[in-house]
Amino acid sequence: MKVYADTSVFGGVFDAEFARDSRQFFDDVLAGKFTLVVSALVEEEIESAPAFVRDHFMQLVSSSELAEISPEVLDLRDAYLSAGIVTPKSTDDATHVALATISQCEIIVSWNFKHIVHFQKIPKYNAVNVLHGHRTINIYSPSEVISYDAP
Secondary structure, three states, rough: OOOEHHHHHHHOOOOOOOHHHHHHHHHHHOOOOOOOEHHHHHHHHHHHOOHHHHHHHHHHHHOOOOEOHHHHHHHHHHHHHHOOOOOOOHHHHHHHHHHHHHHHEEEEEEEOOOOOOOOHHHHHHHHHHHHHOOOEEEEEEEEHHHOOOOO
């Protein structure tokens, strides 16, 4: 299963609130549960992150797929913006969803509850996807896709 992880998931490994589930997500990736997809945009955003976040990213990127920003991605991103799902101020968030969609990912994981993992936005992203001839994408936080040990 191809899963796109946005930048927030990599940073989440080092955030007290999100660390446990972010680490478990990446453990699941390393165990082969998911094929990790990252993008040039994630790489760009990671460049300004602290060194420990960049190091963690570099450990995982060699075994992941890289989604490139293509004209098709930019067209879909612009369709999200035109539909008013997010404002131009959140263009990068729309780009992450477009990258995941065009890369044929089944899931995008993110800790961005304002612009990506939001109950009002997810159906809108998927409506635009369908209107533009793309399949829908599942959008979750890492907490919703990780393996949990049996009690």
